[in-house]
């Protein structure tokens with residue numbers, strides 16, 4: 001038993017005797033185009049045969065169509081005749097007048113100059129003849145036929161033209177009792193599968209060749225451009241960019257930052273721990289692991305586990321990347337930054353997302369102080385176009401002293417957008433950095449974008465709403481134009 005859609009069943013029923021698709025469409029009250037895909041689907045399942053026949057058809061020319069609508073010009077002329085003893089038809093000396101005279105001559109009416117004189121009986125005979133042509137023309141216009149001699153006349157007069165059309169004839173090649181109309185669906189639900197209902201459902205074919213309506217053309221994404229802008233600003237301030245992996249060893253995300261292995265932030269609720277059997281980042285140097293181990297054991301007084309340090313996390317801070325840079329370069333004078341995604345299992349709200357972007361930077365050199373740090377942070381904030389920032393004392397396991405950095409958001413008030421501090425000796429010592437001091441900070445770029453562009457909800461940075469995206473892009477463009485042109489005020 002073949003299952004077919006209700007419309008397919010109607011087609012099969014209508015085509016038990018071979019018929020043209022056009023006539024079946026008319027029978028079913030639709031257009032042939034609408035049936036094509038069902039016909040094709042029935043054919044491909046061997047339920048229907050399809051034959052294409054070339055047929056000669058007559059089509060009205062533009063002129064023919066116009067006369068079908070407005071009436072043949074000679075008919076109009078004949079009807080304007082004024083009759084006394086004789087009837088008189090006045091024909092204007094125009095292009096149309098010429099057509100009128102030529103056609104009236106066909107029916108035996110000879111003009112004298114621009115006028116035709118004819119007796120009433122003759123006039124009525126010719127009017128009937130021409131009216132017959134007019135009816136034929138209108139019939140042709142509405143898809144009907146006409147007497148053979150009229151085709152010849154109209155062809156000569158160029159009111160119709162011959163063309164070859166392909167007609168589709170279909171015939172059902174299956175016994176109707178072997179076919180059943182079934183429910184037609186485009187999507188099967190888990191329920192349909194569980195209950196076995198799928199057996200009774202016909203899947204509606206989807207025609208992938210159909211043109212879809214054009215979608216509004218996308219603009220570049222404002223936040224992507226914003227991230228590039230931050231990158232440019234940092235490079236402009238003399239920083240060098242470094243990059244690091246998103247799937248990171250706990251070692252770089254925590255241990256190298258002197259975050260104890262039993263530190264609360266390392267518990268499941270603050271970090272995404274990853275079970276991973278794919279390719280791994282290159283492991284940290286053994287020797288470095290040993291020095292970090294010694295630092296932890298002396299400082300925190302517990303047994304440091306190398307296995308724990310080689311666990312994998314979705315990095316929760318891009319400080320994991322700047323600390324890699326510090327380990328690689330060691331002692332010296334340099335400034336590096338990184339921009340990248342970080343991940344935290346947060347409760348999502350207007351200010352928190354589980355995935356956001358940080359700008360981390362370090363400035364390395366002998367003799368650097370806390371004032372240098374605050375000055376550096378101010379300079380970056382200013383270069384990014386921020387109006388006012390505030391610092392508050394804070395705690396991070398890897399810096400001392402430490403601050404949190406705040407800026408004012410139009411709607412949300414003072415928003416913390418990052419932390420900063422000077423790396424503790426416990427962090428720098430195992431990396432071989434003993435003479436230099438390291439200023440470090442990590443800022444949330446999503447929040448900075450919200451502050452600069454007046455976006456009220458962090459989730460909006462990833463909105464699918466094209467209207468919002470366009471609005472934010474406009475704001476971003478006008479922000480970019482204004483950078484450097486605004487009065488900047490800082491408060492310590």
Ligand SMILES: N[C@@H](Cc1ccccc1)C(=O)O
Pocket residue numbers: 316317318319360396399402418419420421440441442443
């Ligand atoms: N990594 C910290 C920010 C920070 C970076 C560097 C020094 C101090 C603080 C955070 O994610 O919140």
